[in-house]
Amino acid sequence: MSSRPALAEPQSAEATEAAKAPAQDRTERRTSRLPRPGYLLTKLAAAVVSFAVTLVIGFVLFNLMPADPVRTMTRGRPVSEAELIRLRVQLGLDKPIWERFLDFVNDTLHGNLGYSWEYQQSVASLTMHRLGPTLLLMGTSFVISVLLGLWLGLRSGWRAGSLFDRITSATALTLWSVPTFWLGMILLIVFSVGVGPFHGFLPTAGMSDPTLPQTGMTHWLDVAEHLVLPALTMVLVVYAQYVTIMRSSIIEELGSPYLLTARAKGLTDAAVRRRHALPNALLPSVTMIFMHLGTLISGAVTVEAIFSWPGLGDLTFEALKIPDLPLLQGTFIVFSASVILMNLLADLAYRFLDPRVRDQ
Amino acid sequence: MTAAQTATAALPTRFAGARRFARAFRGRPSGVAGLVILIAFSVLALAAPLFIGDEQLDVTKVDGPLLAPPSADYPLGTDQSGRSVLLLLIWGSRESLRIGVIATVLTVVFGSAVGIIAGHYGGFVGRILMQVTDWFIALPSLPLAISLAAVLGQGSMSITIAIAVTSWTATARLVRAQTLAVEARPFVERARALGAGDRQIMTQQVLPNVMPLILVSSTLTVAGSLLSEATLTFLGLGNPADVTWGEMLHEAFFGGAFTAGAWWFLVPPGLAILAVVLAFTLTGRAVEYVLDPRMEKK
Numbered sequence: 001m002s003s004r005p006a007l008a009e010p011q012s013a014e015a016t017e018a019a020k021a022p023a024q025d026r027t028e029r030r031t032s033r034l035p036r037p038g039y040l041l042t043k044l045a046a047a048v049v050s051f052a053v054t055l056v057i058g059f060v061l062f063n064l065m066p067a068d069p070v071r072t073m074t075r076g077r078p079v080s081e082a083e084l085i086r087l088r089v090q091l092g093l094d095k096p097i098w099e100r101f102l103d104f105v106n107d108t109l110h111g112n113l114g115y116s117w118e119y120q121q122s123v124a125s126l127t128m129h130r131l132g133p134t135l136l137l138m139g140t141s142f143v144i145s146v147l148l149g150l151w152l153g154l155r156s157g158w159r160a161g162s163l164f165d166r167i168t169s170a171t172a173l174t175l176w177s178v179p180t181f182w183l184g185m186i187l188l189i190v191f192s193v194g195v196g197p198f199h200g201f202l203p204t205a206g207m208s209d210p211t212l213p214q215t216g217m218t219h220w221l222d223v224a225e226h227l228v229l230p231a232l233t234m235v236l237v238v239y240a241q242y243v244t245i246m247r248s249s250i251i252e253e254l255g256s257p258y259l260l261t262a263r264a265k266g267l268t269d270a271a272v273r274r275r276h277a278l279p280n281a282l283l284p285s286v287t288m289i290f291m292h293l294g295t296l297i298s299g300a301v302t303v304e305a306i307f308s309w310p311g312l313g314d315l316t317f318e319a320l321k322i323p324d325l326p327l328l329q330g331t332f333i334v335f336s337a338s339v340i341l342m343n344l345l346a347d348l349a350y351r352f353l354d355p356r357v358r359d360q
Numbered sequence: 361m362t363a364a365q366t367a368t369a370a371l372p373t374r375f376a377g378a379r380r381f382a383r384a385f386r387g388r389p390s391g392v393a394g395l396v397i398l399i400a401f402s403v404l405a406l407a408a409p410l411f412i413g414d415e416q417l418d419v420t421k422v423d424g425p426l427l428a429p430p431s432a433d434y435p436l437g438t439d440q441s442g443r444s445v446l447l448l449l450i451w452g453s454r455e456s457l458r459i460g461v462i463a464t465v466l467t468v469v470f471g472s473a474v475g476i477i478a479g480h481y482g483g484f485v486g487r488i489l490m491q492v493t494d495w496f497i498a499l500p501s502l503p504l505a506i507s508l509a510a511v512l513g514q515g516s517m518s519i520t521i522a523i524a525v526t527s528w529t530a531t532a533r534l535v536r537a538q539t540l541a542v543e544a545r546p547f548v549e550r551a552r553a554l555g556a557g558d559r560q561i562m563t564q565q566v567l568p569n570v571m572p573l574i575l576v577s578s579t580l581t582v583a584g585s586l587l588s589e590a591t592l593t594f595l596g597l598g599n600p601a602d603v604t605w606g607e608m609l610h611e612a613f614f615g616g617a618f619t620a621g622a623w624w625f626l627v628p629p630g631l632a633i634l635a636v637v638l639a640f641t642l643t644g645r646a647v648e649y650v651l652d653p654r655m656e657k658k
Contacts, residue, residue: 053495057504065511177583177637179590182630185613193621301502302591306613316506320595323510332507335500343498 039351047344054336059104062329064097108333114326118319123330127312131297131334133207134311138300140227141234146289148235149242154281156243157250158273169247172240181302184233188306191229202229205308230307234300238292245288249281256280286353290346297338384650391646397639401632405453416447417603427622437624439608440615448603449628455604457636459516459523460586466524467585468531468578475535476570480543480562486536493532501526505588509597516604519597523588527581534577535570542569572651579644583637590633605629 070087088094092103107114113123152172156165175183194200203226208214212222253259254277262276297312304313312331319327385391415421424434424442431437436445478489505522512518542548548565556564592598593606596614600607608629612618617625 050495050498054499057499061507061511173641174634174638177587177641178634179587179594179609179630181591181594181613182609182626182633185609185618185626186630189618189621189623189626193619195621195623297500301506302594305595316503317595320506320510320597325511328507328510332500332503335503336498339500340498 040348043344043347047340050340051337054333054340055105055108056101058329058333058336059101061332062325063100063104066325113330113333116319116324116327116330118322118324118327123327126315126327127330127334130310130312130315132311133309134297134300134304134313136223137227137230137304137309137311138234138297141231141238142293144231145235145239146242149239150246150282150285152239153243153246153285154250154273154278157247157254157281158277160247160251160254165247168243172243175236176240178237180233180237181306183236184230184303184306187229187233207310226307226309230300230303230309233303233306241288241292242285246281246285249284250277253277253281283350283353287346287350290342290349293342293346297335381650385646388646388649390642391649394639394642394646397635398643401453401457401636401639404450405457408450408454412447412451416444417451419443427617427620427625429622430624436628437622439611439625440617445608445625445628448608449605449632452603452605452608452629453632453636455516455602456586456589456606456633459520459589459604460582463520463523463527463585463589464578464582466520467528467581468574470524471528471531472535472570472574474528474532476539476562476566478532479536479539480558480566489532490536493529496526497529497533499526502588502591505592506595506597509592514597515599516602519589519592522592522597523585527584527588531574531577531581535574538570538573539566542566576644576648576651579640579647583640583644586633586637586640605633 070084070091070093092100095103111124113127115121116123116126119126152168156162156168159165188204189195190198190200191202192200192204203209207226208219208222209226212218256277259272259276262272267275300309300311301313301316303309304311305317308314312334316328316331318324319331419441422442424438424444426438426442427440428434428438434444434446436449439445439448474489474493478486478493480486505526508522508525509518512521543561543566548561551561551565589604590606590609593604594610594613596610598604598607598610606629609626612622612625612629
């Protein structure tokens with residue numbers, strides 16, 4: 001579950017499996033450089049159905065399961081019976097369930113995600129404001145962890161069993177077992193608060209210093225400084241998965257005849273690795289990278305909460321404290337939609353990237 | 361009690377298999393280390409009530425200094441109510457492990473049932489079940505778990521359910537694939553020819569053969585469940601009256617110990633989680649390695 005992308009091992013096994021499946025049923029595929037329109041439509045339809053299911057789950061979760069939203073809303077202050085009834089009518093809670101569901105679907109499709117109890121603002125505008133910071137944090141840490149993970153995985157898989165491989169794998173496994181939020185706390189206390197004689201020098205919270213101007217170069221440097229610790233936390237926890245998958249896919253390529261051919265041609269070891277083994281071993285990794293893109297936006301809840309990074313994760317955490325159900329529902333829908341969208345892109349990109357599937 | 365021991369019991373040729381398994385397992389030092397850590401933590405968790413009582417855990421009864429650094433009396437210092445961090449840590453292992461194990465049992469039982477049924481009844485039922493599984497895989501698990509736990513209310517019960525709901529899919533997929541492989545083997549056909557019904561094939565033929573895989577995957581599931589439990593409790597979804605590692609970290613971070621620089625309250629629970637998660641993962645991997653026939657040849 002993925003604060004982390006929580007379960008690296010089984011997931012990566014699955015990813016490899018998923019990555020291989022399309023290559024196996026390639027006999028059924030017809031030729032063309034681009035995916036066939038029929039294929040596109042099937043995938044698109046599946047994504048739409050997935051989103052519909054998400055809406056049903058979201059509706060059940062937030063509208064049917066809570067005992068009485070009006071009670072939660074008015075918790076802690078005295079309200080008359082008439083007031084309760086008025087609120088129920090205002091929220092549409094007096095209507096039959098199917099009508100409430102249709103209203104909910106209609107609202108969601110029109111971008112109306114409800115009204116936050118805590119912030120007294122529309123959930124849609126709240127989430128839109130928080131999307132940018134989350135994308136910045138997750139995008140940065142994603143790019144760094146992918147590059148770092150793939151590079152380490154390539155090097156350690158190529159020399160499987162070497163000291164470098166053993167150290168890399170052990171470090172990756174250990175960091176994968178660390179609770180993300182705890183790692184964040186430790187980094188925060190060492191580099192921001194300071195331990196003993198060591199003084200912290202990095203900012204403790206937020207995305208920028210409100211006393212500095214909010215535009216221009218100084219602002220961006222300030223944001224970058226605030227970004228260091230949250231991004232580092234995410235990278236340290238996430239990169240292990242890329243190491244694991246890259247390492248195992250490079251090991252699978254090791255015995256391949258085409259590598260022997262490349263060596264026989266007189267290429268250096270580095271050239272064989274980079275020009276011949278890498279492109280083939282990349283495929284499963286690319287699939288997994290795309291699968292992770294989906295969880296990217298939802299992956300930072302704890303990190304954002306620790307560093308008060310003003311993104312969607314922090315918003316979820318704030319909503320959780322109340323609990324502010326419309327806001328939680330809104331972030332849940334945004335998170336789910338992003339996962340479905342990214343999975344769709346992953347599917348399409350994979351078809352395009354794998355020549356065995358593409359040019360039959 | 362540990363996965364390794366139960367896995368040996370599930371092997372077909374019982375005692376010879378168990379001995380062979382133990383010998384192969386001893387050849388994996390990381391797995392042995394993991395198992396030793398697990399046994400140590402389990403013994404400590406089970407024995408905790410023998411030397412820790414209410415007077416050391418109840419905030420109204422303790423008389424230690426508040427948020428004091430480690431000393432001879434308090435080897436890991438004290439928390440903001442004056443309780444010994446060491447004792448809290450030991451006591452916390454009980455609830456943390458309990459939630460992790462119960463969530464795993466729920467996950468594995470449900471996931472395996474779905475997997476076996478989906479694998480056994482190919483056709484319509486199987487397709488529907490796998491479709492539902494795919495929908496759940498597409499859901500972002502942490503937000504779903506947070507939402508579920510928030511809707512169900514604070515406490516270990518809702519956390520356990522939230523973990524199970526978000527993690528059964530991996531087991532279901534794995535078990536389905538294995539079920540398909542087992543059902544293709546001749547002995548299943550033989551059982552069917554002799555008149556075995558669907559239920560008998562699933563419970564008598566498929567289940568025993570899928571069991572080793574289920575046990576391996578459940579050690580990895582426990583690792584994930586423990587992390588999820590810590591995360592959800594840390595976010596404030598646990599019962600504040602319980603002592604768990606996640607709850608300790610929640611109090612340490614949001615209760616002022618963090619700003620006071622009280623590292624002795626922050627470091628131990630995290631290290632404990634790390635040690636147990638790593639131990640489960642190492643043990644699981646070692647068992648997986650030993651049971652995998654392809655690995656054995658190398």
